[in-house]
Amino acid sequence: MVNEKNDELALDCLLLAGQIMMESGAETYRVEDTMLRMARSQNLDAQSYVTPTGIILSLGKQQKTKIISISSRITDLHKIAKVNNVSRKLTLKIITLDEAYDELRMIQKTNYFLPIWLQILMAAVSSACFLILFKGTWFDMPAAFIAGGTGYLALLAIQHLTKVKFFSEFFASFVIALVAFSTVKLGYGNEIDKIIISGVMPLVPGVLITNAVRDMMAGHLTAGIAKGTEAFLTAFAIGSGVAVVVAFY
Known part of the structure; x- marks a missing residue:
């Protein structure tokens, strides 16, 4: 016993x-x-x-x-x-x-995540930093900061409401592109492409892609393909959200 x-x-x-x-x-x-x-x-x-x-x-x-x-x-x-x-x-x-x-x-x-406000702030700061890494101008940093923070806020809000990952990522990238176009149109930004790319970086499934490759290399083909597919859908959702805004503008 x-x-x-x-x-x-x-x-x-x-x-x-x-x-x-x-x-x-x-x-x-x-x-x-x-x-x-x-x-x-x-x-x-x-x-x-x-x-x-x-x-x-x-x-x-x-x-x-x-x-x-x-x-x-x-x-x-x-x-x-x-x-x-x-x-x-x-x-x-x-x-x-x-x-x-x-x-x-x-x-x-236990929830080890940072407070929501700090997550949003860090997403905004990282977006502004990515803008410089992508050889953007310092003038566009505030636009990237706002786009990244607003997009991450939208991601968390939609995740809380729908629990559907695809919709939250789609809507977040849509908001980022919308903010980027608005700031450029109002004269607060210049290079819209770099602002959008910098803004969506906090949404990119980098860890998921890495894990998919590592699982494939370790011989776990089922898990590797599944994670790769999930990463592809995430990338597709991000691209679709941006594409909808680009199509209208």
Whole structure:
């Protein structure tokens, strides 16, 4: 009975670690590696199958197999780092399985994101900085600042209302292009192309594209193709939003 309870706890702990990492934007091979290392630390012969939308974990023929669904995915590298830290401590016998599970539950519940206002401010600042990297003029920096901040605000607002990623990215890029055209038309900007490109940079799925390539290189073809498709749809949504404004102007 004790072994059965320990195996049940191990299953829940490993699945929770994998769920947090996948929902936070980790690579598929990293999730599998972390789960298997945690299993070996408990002398368990685990087998796992990880995709961007779900995880299957088994402890062997005589043990239970569990499946967990991944319904949402964001980019939260801090959570991934904290789960990796829990995995290392468990592997080194610094903490027990119960303590690891409690820490993982705390990580799952905690929101490590910056305040909304600070996220918007950082998106605006990064857009202004990207303008200079793209060899834009200092005169256009305020326009890029406003476009980037307004676009990110629109992204967060639509995500909260619809929960549909495609629509939020489409509307955010639409707002960015609209702000860029308006500032140039009013005489507060010159190079509209660089203002738009700088404004949409906070929306570009850079981490997702990188993870897709890394998963493909690691042999996780299903996950790599799925993430690549998601990145393509994101890029398509951003381009479509800009194209609608360009077509009207």
